[in-house]
Structures are given as structure tokens and as C-alpha cells.
Amino acid sequence: MKRRLTEEDRTALAAIVGPERALFGASISEDYAHDEMERVRSFPEALLRANSAEEVAKILAYCNAERIPVVPRGAGTGLVGGAVAVQGGVMLDLTSMNRIRALDAENMTVTVEPGVLLMELAAYVEARGFLYPPDPGEKTATIGGNISTNAGGMRAVKYGVTRDYVLSLTVVLADGTIETFGAQTVKNSSGYSIKDLLVGSEGTLGVIVSATLRLIPKPQACISMLAGFASFSDAIAAVPKLIGSGTEPTAVEFLTRRVIELTEEYLGRPFPRFEGDAALLFTFDGSEEAEVEKRMERAAELCLKEGAIDCYFVDTDERTDAVWKARGAFLEAIKASAGQMDEGDVVVPRAEITAFVERLAAISAESGLRVEYFGHAGDGNLHVYFCRDGLAESEWDARLSRAFDALYAHAAELGGTVSGEHGIGYAKQQALRARIGAGQMALMRRIKQAFDPNGILNPDKICYETEVLP
DSSP states (O other), rough: OOOOHHHHHHHHHHHHHHHGGEEEGGGGGGGGGGOOSSSSOOSSEHHHEESSSHHHHHHHHHHHHHTTTTTESOOOOOOOSSSTTTTTEEEETTOOOOEEEEETTTTEEEHHHHBBBHHHHHHHHHTTTEEOOOOOTTSSSSSHHHHHHHBBBTHHHOOOGGOOOOOOOOEEOOOOOOEEOSHHHHHHHSSOHHHHTTTSSSSSSSEEEEEEEEEOOOSSSEEEEEEESSHHHHHHHHHHHHHTTTTTOOOEEEEEHHHHHHHHHHSSSSOOOOSSEEEEEEEEEOOOOOHHHHHHHHHHHHHTTTOOOOEEEESSHHHHHHHHHHHHHHHHHHHHEEEEEEEOOOOOGGGHHHHHHHHHHHHHHHTTTTEEEETTTTTTTEEEEEOOOTHHHHHHHHHHHHHHEEEHHHOOOOOOOSSSSSSOTTHHHHHHHHHHHHHHHHHHHHHHHHTTTTTTBBSSSSSOOOOOOO
């Protein structure tokens, strides 16, 4: 497409939002040229900060008529170039649409605008006795971004992912039409579930301007446990039995000694001591503390039976802060050690995690890149980081390409796929095509065509054959 803005376009777009919320050319900060991972870079020609669904509708109607690309953007915390304006055009900043509109206590729902931060939503509903279960690690991400990528997080093993909690979405379509999909009901079997198709579509089918989300009662007790194992394979081997034991862990994370050491150096504070080279970090929650403790104790017994060296109950505020602050800093700690890194958030069947990690050592040796990893043992979602460590850019790019090809190929061999929760965006399209085939990619493009016949919505993402950025 690559339709460049004219002076007439700039005047018309600025009139929709007002000149104070319209930036053009060199006045746009470099922060808007990339997401958190920074490897995919391209500046938008215009940055428009919308305050309402009506403004979004007017912007899309104009851009659709004029064939101008539009990229919706939240907090910019993505990792696959999904909110990067690879064809220039308009970047639609939705962070000012950050109002929590209503909480319906009787129906246990909350209605929010897309710019509400995950941490703001969590604090709001928990203060009123509820829990929004999806718990991605990046708490400064927006709800709109979480919905657009179907974010998961640590509590997915018990509660599921974002799609499981979206009851309805109000969306502006490419031509400026405002539609609401889904309903504020527990059950809905009324035709195709367009709402579920929009979840995870990364702004390629429509722009989310409001969402009604399902809540659950806030658990009255929540306790964590750290179990140390001699090796990673010992730790992972225990997971299927624990998942099937009836102890109902809310989260099951795996940690390696190496990542913990990087995090201790990064934070300047020690992680709680455990024996062995790997650990499982569990959370248990429920309505009664005695019942939660009973399940945790049973899980500890199972861990010890399955080879754990020790089990450490994280049952005080101080211990909880030390453990979970460290867990939240893993990504930044790895990044600090590497200078630059790139990530794959592959997912494989739980039983194949050990085989996958064993292959990582070979990928590291073959590519010449340091590899660090951690992730969600309970659902098979691994976060794998390739570290630059001072390599020249051309060498880094060549090695990284080989490493990702091997990573995704091995995940596919084990019955996995290329993304568990971060989406496809710009960076993973070729990997997705290799995994699902040309037929499914063509079907996705036909769906895209039905929603966005002029191709203005976040072009070159998910299912397009992309060009290499200049």
C-alpha cells in the first residue's frame, strides 16, 4: 500500500482529534517506531491520540476512503513488531481511552476502554472483592493489547487465557462502522463467534474501543511454594503428575539457576535459597486458607516423592515480595546481561518440555548464541531468549535467523506452535506459515479481506507475505 500522507490528509486528520493530539513527521518520538523488542523499526507519518470511539470511527472512515494504513497501539510492550507502522501511515494511540466504565457486581463483569492498564484493572476489581484472572507478566500493558494478542500469563494453568474472559467487544471496523460483538451473558450460541475471532487478531480486523470482561470472586487465600530439583529434567518430569493430582495449582513456573543468578545481579538482592539447578514455583489459591494449605502440602509431598531436594513455602509478605519481584524481573535481567536480545515464546505439550530444552543446547551451539529460558511449566509455554552479547549487527542477524528457524522447527516436531501468548505480529509470519501451511494462511487472508477489503488495518501483520523493512 505505502500511501504517503499529503498536506490535505494531515489537515483533515488533525481536525478530527484537535491539533494538540495530532503529531506528524519529526515531532513523533522514536519510541513509536518500535515495540519492546526493538528489532522491527519503522516510523509512522502521523500519530493521533484518540479519546473516544467516535474519534476512532472518524479516523478509520477517512483513512479507509483514502487508503491510508492505520496501526492501533497501546503501551507498546509487545515483542513481535505487532504495533509498528511498517508501511508508515497513521499510528492510532489508544492509551488516553483508559476509563473503567462500569463494574456489575451482580453479573460479575467489568466494562473498560482499551487503554486501561492491566495493573490498574487488577487493583480496581480486587479492591471490590473480585479477580480478573489473566495475569501476563507485563503489568503495564493495556487491556486492548492483551485482548489483541490473547495474552496468557502465569495463572493460565488454572484459569485460562484472555479469550476465556472476554464477553463482548465494541469494535470500530475498517470503514468506521461501530459494532458490538458478543453479549454480557454467561452463555451465547448465536451464530459465528466473531468476538472470539477478534480476540488475538492484533488490530488487523478492527480497533477495540470497549470490552466487557468476566470476573470471578477474589480468592481469600493465596500461597506460593518453591521446589528445588537437582536438574531441569527432574523438575519438569514432576509437572504432569502434579497437574493431575487434584492439587489445582494456579501457576506452575519453571526457573533455572542461571536465570536466577542473572536476576540477583540485576536487582542487587538475593533470591530465596533453594537446592539444585532448577526449581518449580507454584501458586495455590482458594476461598479458605486451611484448604489452600492442605493442597500445597500435598503438592510438596508429591514434589519430594518425584525427586525434589527441598520445598520452600512462600508464606510471608517478605518472602512473597522477594520471589515474585524476581520472577517479574527475569526478562529485564536477561536483557541487561545481553545488551540486546530477541525472544521466542513457543509452546509445546507439557510432556515434551524436557525434549525441547535439550534441543536448545544444540541450537545454541549451532548458532553460536547464548540462550536463556524460563516459562510456564503448567501449560508448556517457554520464553526463549537469544542474546547478542556484543556481536556485530550483520553477524547477529544471520545467527539469529538460523536460531529462530531451528527453534520453531523443533517446536513443530514436538507438536507445538510458534507463539503461546505474544502473538505473530510482523516478526513471526514466516514461522507461522511454516507451521500451519499455505492453505490456512490463505484462509486467514480471506478472513482479513472480509473485514478489511482495502487492507488499511495494521497491514503486513499475521498472515501477509511481508517485505523486509529498509
